[in-house]
Amino acid sequence: MSTSNTTNRITVVGAGYMGGGMAVSFALGGHHVSLADATPELAAAGRDRLLNEAVSFVERGLYPADAADILAERISSAKAVANAVSESTYIAEVVSERIDIKSGVLVSVANAAPDDAIIATNTSAIPIRELEVHVRKPERFLGVHWMNPAQFVPGVEIIAGTYTKDEVVSRATELISGIGKVPVKVPDTPGFIANRLQYALHKESSRLVEEGLISADELDAVVSNSFGFRLAFFGPMAIADMAGLDVYADTYRSLHGELGEAFAPPKYLQELVSEGKLGVKHGGGLTRLSKANSEAVASYRNAAYSSLSRLKAEVGSAPSEA
Template structure:
């Protein structure tokens, strides 16, 4: 098995699959695009090249990107033609269980025995999908985020059957494409969408209760805690704020909303042993004491620069 995966097949060349193909082609892979028909695959390639021209003109892609994509991206007549002989196959069809089953079974029937197969599902458990793939040791979830060329994170979701060498090889491919892979365990929604959809549900409840309008909720999120999430995850933010502060807030939330918003045990357990965050030398993260001043300076600089960037860009069109 080649860790470089020189030939990649993308099955499903819509905006998600097309963006993945674009990213891997720009990283030097030969990418074959396949869809429900040759016409769809050709249209996708044409769209990706036109997009690249626009991105180059806007300074989002480096000069020469379209020429590289024209050389590396190929639209093929069928899924079989794309998968046959490919080193790595990414399945990026619609989030429909039956469509996934048909696609993965077809891929598995044609792919080389040593070809690695990744699925780009957003929430379906990888272990369930693995049942449709011959050789589950070469199968894993590889969850990109839309738009794939610009969002850096990629979740890697192995099953207990996935070979460690396969995980490492895909991880290296993702890093070489300029992305930031995170290995996570297999569960519905994985990490990103479990969090994202939990936030959406709570936001919808706020609207349903008449506490705020959708645009007001969005303004609060993107200008407060969501503003900080571009640099820090929830545990780093909590450690800098103080876990005791969080515990106090949870008491108010629990009184109002019940156990749905009670303090999680991972928080109260940390407080019980004196781990309050950076103020006590450690919380749920172990941030070295000699790095704390530099961390706070980084935080303040990052927030100020992001504020400047937001002012420079202005409000999102249609959402100002």
């Protein structure tokens, strides 16, 4: 895991599974972390769980060899949230995904934190504009949405609120990047980006299962071994550019005819194709991929897919009751 050149005083409010993973990421990234919760007992129990887990994870090769010692040194449990945040430069609020709970915690945190401390809420879908009203000096407040399990998944969404200063967005992005994560600034739109896409896929998947077209296990096998396999290296827009936007447009037309307006060809796609922009093979597309770097991209793709195939064979299938 990467180590930041600048040490921050970080408080994670919420010592559960997500908050714990974030605390581990910050600590292994070089920062001192105070883990806080509703009671000192919960905070202490959360820290103990992380340290015990670290020993097992080191033995299994999931953490660096010295991780258990690093976490024991850098993660402390707080006796009270107010005391912990009063000396922090960055505060991550990671409590339950309910506005009534988050609002109360944010009020307390904002009142106790230094005026220049960043306050970041971890939320999967609650609009930042609905939470910022509970924060004193909301210009230092933003959303920083991690993915579970936080210590292993690299993606983090950075969501500015109505009043968030650009400097705060930059500081938060630099901090998250500095510990080896991949922060991306996204808009304060319902579900942000990751969950809007994830739930769109889940909705269509559920429809296929409900209609009796396929079982849940069979559907998961299709996804994880086809386009889901590729998504580890390329997003959907790059995949379309590589496949050919004309191919996508034709496929959409077929789906549109059978499944209706939900599968109508996107307007941008039709416009690009009409202009002769077909992706990598001709004219470019939506991403930075082009014919000029197509050979390098293909070489990278082949090596990446081959490596992932070997990794899947090595790791094997997820445990099941079967």
